[in-house]
Amino acid sequence: MSMSWRKRIGWLAVLLFLIWSPLAVPSYARAFSVDVAATGTAASERAEKLQRLETAAERLYNNMQQGNAQGALLEMESLIDALEGLSFKGLTSVEGIHALAETIMDARETLSRVEVSQEEWIGTSARLRLAVNSLNHQEGALWLQYYKVMADNLQSMEKARVAGDASELKDVFQTFKEHYEVIRSAAIITRDPSEINKFESWLSYVERLSNDKTLDLGAIDQGIDLGKSLLKELFGRRADEPVFLPITGYGSPWYWSTLIGGWIVLTLFYTGFRKYRGDQIVSSVGRREDDSNHYRL
Incomplete structure (x- = not known):
């Protein structure tokens, strides 16, 4: 009798688990999906702000290179707006944030001067553009x-x-x-x-x-x-790396070498085949002319 009750309790526990698990699992999944969505949204917002920041820096650079004061001032405001609420966590160090702030302050100070120095405009705008680009591109920065x-x-x-x-x-x-x-x-x-x-x-x-x-x-x-x-x-170069480098970006140089070599062989074969066909056509035409002359004679 006790065994029967134990079996019933065991089956009841299994039944309750089967009923509860479809309800419980989605609740955990929903909580996890909310966290992932929140994280994804924050990352997306930061990426958008970084892109806005880089676009403003590039436009500011172009205006200052051309001596366009009005356009440069407008883009400086756009750049400052893009910085609002931007998180630098994981992007750079405290020293990096300080360096970025210095370049922005230098550019603003240069723009605010009464006397325009084209050399200073070119230098400060270039430094700012490179700094912002470096912030947004960890690899392949300008x-x-x-x-x-x-x-x-x-x-x-x-x-x-x-x-x-x-x-x-x-x-x-x-x-x-x-x-x-x-x-x-x-x-x-x-x-x-x-x-x-x-x-x-x-x-x-x-x-x-x-x-x-x-x-x-x-x-x-x-x-x-x-x-x-x-x-x-x-600059992140190897100690034994020369200044001039071969084309990079291919994982298997032997594969590409073989492929290029194959194309060369194929081209040579096709050219030879065309020449052979041309010789055959010339020979056959000559023979027809000989036969016709033979019958005329």
Whole structure:
């Protein structure tokens, strides 16, 4: 009798579970879907604000490059509006936020001046555009395109050192430093602060060497070699990576090499086949002419 009751209780528990589970599971699913939807909405809103911010920065850049003060002021307001309520969590560090704020303040200050300096307008708008682009693009940001330019500057410094031309070395270093100032905010937004500190410490060291009345050739050699390594590190390049790279973006280079080679072989085969058919047509026409002449004779 006790076994019968235990069986009944067991079956009742199973029945209650089967009745309850279809009701309970959707409730958990609904709660989970609400959380996912809320997270997705927040991410979508932030992506939209970032896009608005980048669009405003690009338009501001174009207006300031062209000296259009009225258009630049309007786009600056649009840029400020896009920043309202924007969360920087996961996008950059505290140093990155500070660097972005500096570029915006510099651009606003430049626009508010009575005397217009085209050089300042070009420089501040470029720094701001690169900074905002770096914030919105963790990979493939525009500032990374400056690697080749700055690598060439280092090479020119090396040539000036070999020639013993102190004046040229100083001038090229100043150009290198100016290029870094253009990308500095963008680099701070993207890179770890320790990398920025290391690179800027090297800059200060080489600047001191280049300003010395008597060049310390050995120290300059070591400084330039270290600069090449630090530049690659700053731009995310491998230590053994050359300046000029092959086309990237293909996961299997052997596959593409085989495919291209196949197309070449196919083209050569088709050309040979066309030539063979052309020879056959010419030969057959010649034979018909011979036969007709034979019958006439």
